[in-house]
Amino acid sequence: MLSSRASRIAVAAAVLAALVAFPLVFTHPFPIHVLIIVFLYALMGVAWNVMGGYAGMLSFGQAAFFGIGGYTSSFLFVTYRLNPWAGMVVGGVLAALTAAAIGYPCSHLRGHYFAIASIAFAEIVRIHFNNWKLIGAAEGLTIPTQPASLAVFQFGSSKAPYYYIVLAFLLLALALCWWMSRARMGYYFRAIKESHDLAMVLGVSFVRYRLLAIMLSAFITAVAGTFYAQYVLYLDPESVLILPISVQVVLVTMLGGAGSVMGPVIGAAILIPLSEITRVKLGHRGTGIDLMIYGALITLISIYQPRGVWGLLSGLARRRAPTPAGPALATQELRR
């Protein structure tokens, strides 16, 4: 996109520096909160991207993994005083195993059929959690406040530590995604997205790689769930396991550009502040205008720019740069 590698790194460094400095400069809690939610959805978007944007499994049920992560770590803390960081790993593993269990029989489902299966799965989880006394059922689960410390993953009313943690998670996830997109795994995901048959004749077991994608995606989403639980210290099924959350994750990624590393970040950066601000300005009376706008926006984006911002930018770049000829490109690719 940008002319040289050096300038790209410079821009990235500048943005990163700005993000790191942000809570130190703008100390009002609301903007920090908005950015935390931006990073949270970007993180979930990156997770969705792995299975959806790259491997082609369009999941509309990510909320299930979000909830499994949050509930696991919270339940283990409340009941067994297990450290939330450890609980986070347990939650991630549990979510990944659940993903494998549901993903395996769904190995042959594509497109709409997979999407609806994911909705069915997530709804089953929500209904179950709504009735599961062990974790609080519909009343929810409250995490007792602890004195603020990194060790217990709680920071009282101070938002900055949460900001830095979720930003760190996001950066880690982005690094993973970037590595994946350039490695064999990413190429194989994209082959599977194109066609199961084609993947097979290239020696790729689509079942194995689909499971890999789903499990990775579930793990990261569950981690986001634990973060959220520690941030708000209260979970209930109607807040964390609902379809609108899953849809929001998809939209954030689609708007930014599914199948690109930075897509979810761009999409979250645009969509989350927009929905937060319209919610505050227009939605506080429960009139639904903010969501009407949201719905209209989604419809328009799917029609006019389904490849998202990143798709728009790469389309422009492709049109401007002449196709380089000759073996020079292969070496250029290798150097990137």
Place this chain on the structure above:
Amino acid sequence: MSQLAQQLVNGLLIGCVYSLIAMGLTLIWGVMNIVNFAHGDFLMLSMFVSFWLYTLWGIDPVFSIPVNAVLLFALGVLVYRYAVSRVMRGPVLAQLVVTFGVSIFLANAAVMLWTPDFRLIEKPMLAGTWLLGDVPVSIPKLVASLGSVVIALGLIGFLRRTRTGKAILATEMNRDSALLMGINTDRVNAISFGIGSSLVGIAGSFLAMYYYIYPQVGGLFGTISFAIVALGGFGSVQGAFVAGILVGLVQTMGGYFFDPAYKYAIVFFLYLLTVWVRPQGLLGW
């Protein structure tokens, strides 16, 4: 025993209405391979139309049936023309998301226009209970179910006997061949979307006779109809009819034998089981 019989009857009754809703969805799905996530919200809209006709002008829901049939047909064609048709050549993701967008828009437009309050048609013309042995059968429910069956049969007849209907079936079976035969598949799409929406509009009129009317009512009906469509075989109208009744029974029986709170979870699990084990559904090809 009478409790069981009651649940059986309830299952059958709601199943008939489910059938009608699902038949509309499967028609759209079969013809153009698009899932209309706003299908449930179309239902909601038609229910509100019946409600306002009743509240503002005293028109009984029975007479709202033709109004909804026409109105929802028009809405379906509009949504196809301006939203769905434009994403059909794009990425699958866009096809999935576009009707989500319409769904969110409609549900919240309803909230904005009519508030989230629950409404009910207090005194419909068809009211009361009829006793089948010692099982009380609600008359509006009975009318709704019988009406759904009649419309369903009418639809099957239309598809098999009329020229347009046959064109729809042809497109459903093999798009490319239909094109080669000179069938205007774009027009078939629009008409199918219209008819599918019209069917759910009629179902809404039936439901309005006894069901609560509120902006979010579409959500559950919409999601259940996916399970029904899968069970009956994507695209199969007869399949959706049979499957709708089956799902109605599964829902009430499942709730009776296990736990009423889980009745919808059972239905969703049925969808999963179907696509895992027999993707063609019960009657699909």
Place this chain on the structure above:
Amino acid sequence: MSAPLLEVRRVTKRFAGIVANEDVSFSVAEGEIVSIIGPNGAGKSTLFGCVTGFHRPSAGQVFFRGQEISGLKADRICRLGIARTFQIVQVIADMTVLENVTTGAFLRHPRRRAAMGLAAELLAVTGLTDKQALLAAALTIADKKRLEVAMALATEPRLLMLDESMAGLTPVELKQIMALLREVRKRGVTLVVVEHVMEAVMQLSDRVIVLNSGRKIVEGTPREVVADPRVIQAYLGDRYRA
């Protein structure tokens, strides 16, 4: 005489009432170019599927390098050394030409650098180097077919099976792809080709196998096969016996 590279032994495949392949047997020696021909519906693609792991034979066996492969999954068979193309050309539309071939190369070269290196080499062999940065979706059919061959070669197969690769090509494109296939054979890859384009069959093949209605009816050199009355009857029907 060394053992054959591929041996198809009495393969039968039934699909709910239809017998697509019946008792088909043949061998392919290393380094050969063998063509499989026959009228439409003869069972060529089904046979293909049985060998490459997309169908499980109802009866009979397939051996590759002495090892039984009948019933193995397609990805395993690819890893064992059989690559194939499809009748309706399949490439990864959203990737560039180079990325497509790299995907295939990753099978034997898990590291990116090596995989891309092999991919670049194969692009040169298939004459696609100057198109390497184009998206696969933007290619002509002929180029897509070449790309498909390059991708298959990237998995470093011992045996390459082509499913009607010549269909729809202009005479110039046909010449190019035949030259490519000869080059492929020179690189040590054995070829089994399902074809309708007789010109290619005649000029390329060492041997020809003719299928009709699921059975093998004739096997021999191109000249023998073309003159065989049974073959003529299969294609043209009874009244056209020469």
